[in-house]
Amino acid sequence: MIAIVDYGVGNLASVQKALSAVGAEAELVRNPAKLADAAALVLPGVGNFGHCSREFHRFGFAPAVRDARDRGIPILGICVGMQLLFDGSEEDAGEPGLGFYRGTVARLTGVPRVPQIGWNSVTKSGDHPWLRDVADGDYFYFVHSYVPLSTGDVALGTVEYGGPRLAIVGSDRLLGVQFHPEKSGANGLRLLGAFARAA
Amino acid sequence: MLAKRIIPCLDVRDGKVVKSVRFLDTKDVGDAIELARRYNDDGADELVFLDINASFEQRRTVVEFAARVAEQLFIPFTVGGGISTADLAGELLRAGADKVAVNSAAVRDPSLIAQVAGRYGSQACVLSIDATRSATGFEVVIDGGRVPTGRDVVAWAIEAVGLGAGELLVNSIDRDGTKLGFDLELTSAVAAAVSVPVIASGGAASAADFVRLFRETNADAGLAASIFHYGELSVGDVKEALAASGVAVRPRERVLA
Numbered sequence: 006m007i008a009i010v011d012y013g014v015g016n017l018a019s020v021q022k023a024l025s026a027v028g029a030e031a032e033l034v035r036n037p038a039k040l041a042d043a044a045a046l047v048l049p050g051v052g053n054f055g056h057c058s059r060e061f062h063r064f065g066f067a068p069a070v071r072d073a074r075d076r077g078i079p080i081l082g083i084c085v086g087m088q089l090l091f092d093g094s095e096e097d098a099g100e101p102g103l104g105f106y107r108g109t110v111a112r113l114t115g116v117p118r119v120p121q122i123g124w125n126s127v128t129k130s131g132d133h134p135w136l137r138d139v140a141d142g143d144y145f146y147f148v149h150s151y152v153p154l155s156t157g158d159v160a161l162g163t164v165e166y167g168g169p170r171l172a173i174v175g176s177d178r179l180l181g182v183q184f185h186p187e188k189s190g191a192n193g194l195r196l197l198g199a200f201a202r203a204a
Numbered sequence: 205m206l207a208k209r210i211i212p213c214l215d216v217r218d219g220k221v222v223k224s225v226r227f228l229d230t231k232d233v234g235d236a237i238e239l240a241r242r243y244n245d246d247g248a249d250e251l252v253f254l255d256i257n258a259s260f261e262q263r264r265t266v267v268e269f270a271a272r273v274a275e276q277l278f279i280p281f282t283v284g285g286g287i288s289t290a291d292l293a294g295e296l297l298r299a300g301a302d303k304v305a306v307n308s309a310a311v312r313d314p315s316l317i318a319q320v321a322g323r324y325g326s327q328a329c330v331l332s333i334d335a336t337r338s339a340t341g342f343e344v345v346i347d348g349g350r351v352p353t354g355r356d357v358v359a360w361a362i363e364a365v366g367l368g369a370g371e372l373l374v375n376s377i378d379r380d381g382t383k384l385g386f387d388l389e390l391t392s393a394v395a396a397a398v399s400v401p402v403i404a405s406g407g408a409a410s411a412a413d414f415v416r417l418f419r420e421t422n423a424d425a426g427l428a429a430s431i432f433h434y435g436e437l438s439v440g441d442v443k444e445a446l447a448a449s450g451v452a453v454r455p456r457e458r459v460l461a
Binding site: 023052053117120123124144147148150185193194 | 205206280299302328371401425454455
């Protein structure tokens with residue numbers, strides 16, 4: 006079973022339906038203790054980083070997700086769920102992220118439109134087993150006003166939006182995507198399918 | 205590079221898609237889900253559903269409709285029409301809509317925008333503006349094109365973005381259903397005044413209209429209903445013409461062998 010970490014933020018039904026469309030069984034999980042039974046975790050999130058982080062910690066998910074990480078359970082962070090993998094965000098400096106990756110999340114600047122809304126093509130800069138069906142230049146759907154500042158060796162993909170912006174970050178058994186794979190048509194379903202097969 | 209978006213709009217009444225000319229005279233053109241699937245396969249970047257005669261009694265229908273669409277679609281979709289409270293916006297988002305579009309109710313009570321954006325984020329809050337040309341510029345019209353407000357469109361757009369609207373859908377009533385092309389002046393005036401994405405709507409009849417929209421204004425997306433409904437033009441045709449004139453578009457999806 007893939008657990009979709011449900012801390013009350015975001016359109017989780019969409020993620021669940023997309024995983025179901027690629028043949029995976031996914032459940033919304035509100036109780037951190039239940040993450041111990043999960044074969045993989047999806048960490049979603051949408052809207053304000055501070056609100057997401059507060060709710061995530063208030064539900065008590067941080068220790069359970071750290072534990073899953075330590076046990077090598079596959080984890081996929083989506084949008085603000087990807088941003089939560091970092092130390093924190095300037096959107097709310099008082100709220101910590103999980104700190105799996107070094108660096109902070111900063112507001113998009115130097116662009117005519119914020120939020121970035123729409124389909125942008127991802128330039129791959131590294132590889133990962135769950136990206137094997139993603140081709141360089143594939144388009145994905147983005148909706149965000151903040152983005153993690155690029156972090157060297159764990160950056161796996163960028164998009165051009167007033168300069169290169171981090172779109173995919175990852176390492177062994179962990180991947181974060183700034184875009185919404187559940188809303189990115191066939192390209193997104195292929196990525197979710199590869200993730201689900203790792204579970 | 206961020207692609208310009210092509211967005212088919214489905215005007216919905218009682219779960220059926222209908223077409224309007226200058227907001228009057230509607231007729232059924234088919235089941236919404238079937239059309240949504242066709243547009244999805246044809247490369248639509250997003251879909252907008254407007255419940256054109258939404259009323260309090262029908263809100264259950266609208267929420268159920270959003271849930272049915274969400275099951276079928278793996279691209280973003282927006283639901284609008286008659287959204288007068290943040291609670292109803294929340295119901296639609298929970299049912300699977302990615303964004304809600306508020307219009308008349310937000311003009312009557314602008315705090316609706318702040319409530320929706322505050323609870324669900326600006327990215328989920330689209331302000332839809334129906335605009336008509338006036339002696340001094342462009343005027344906001346509400347209630348499905350029936351009630352002029354005396355408000356200036358650009359001033360309202362700026363106020364709404366300040367309140368938290370994350371995207372603007374700007375519809376020209378004068379061009380609606382006329383096939384005269386987008387109102388480029390209206391689109392440019394709004395797009396120059398705000399920093400959030402702007403979707404132009406009303407009047408598109410050909411791929412060339414979309415090419416002009418993106419070459420001559422800073423619009424982020426173009427929306428059309430009737431030309432796509434009747435198959436006079438496909439989303440694929442529009443994208444081909446745009447790509448040929450150097451406008452960034454998302455190509456048709458790659459199929460894995």
